[in-house]
Amino acid sequence: RHTSADMRRRVAEREWLAVEQLPGYAPDLNPVEGVWSAMRSGLANLVPGGIDQLAALIRARLRPMQYRPELLEGCLAGTGLSLEP
Template identity: 50%
Template sequence: MVCAHLQLGGPIVLLWDSLNTHLTAGMRRYVDEHEWLTVFQLPACAPELNPVEGIWSLLRRGPLTNTAFVDAGHLTRALRRGLRRIQYRPDLINDCLTETGLAPAVRHPTPSRKAQ
């Protein structure tokens, strides 16, 4: 998180599920000690509120479909390739947010395709 904060030069907002490591006293202390970090805790068993679930869904339908990975490096490359494709499609990211009922602060225009 610190690296992301330094790279972006601004505050970080996290949406966390109820994973036990997210709920520890040490993690709460860490969040409290860093004013640039804001955490919103999602309710238990509410994947429909987590925009990351939409990203995982896109990945499962893309480069991870019907693939037998030979090693961890193969899986890592496939994940990076899939995330890179999503990164350049802000409309997909906006859709993942919209599905949760969250509205993106800035709507990115969908790139237009030139007629062939």
């Protein structure tokens, strides 16, 4: 657990590190949910031939996103969280 005495000590040793306790389930605070949402468009009726085909399709859908920082920044902004300290 992140609230253990050992973890609190480790965090305290690093002035640059800020830790926030988040709820156990908070998809609205998870920027990855926005990425998955953007990636899933058009996959609703897909019936892959196997796990390898599905994995290849997911990689193909995620690859272009790495070249669209505005999309990824939008996913982060949608959470209300910020990269700024």
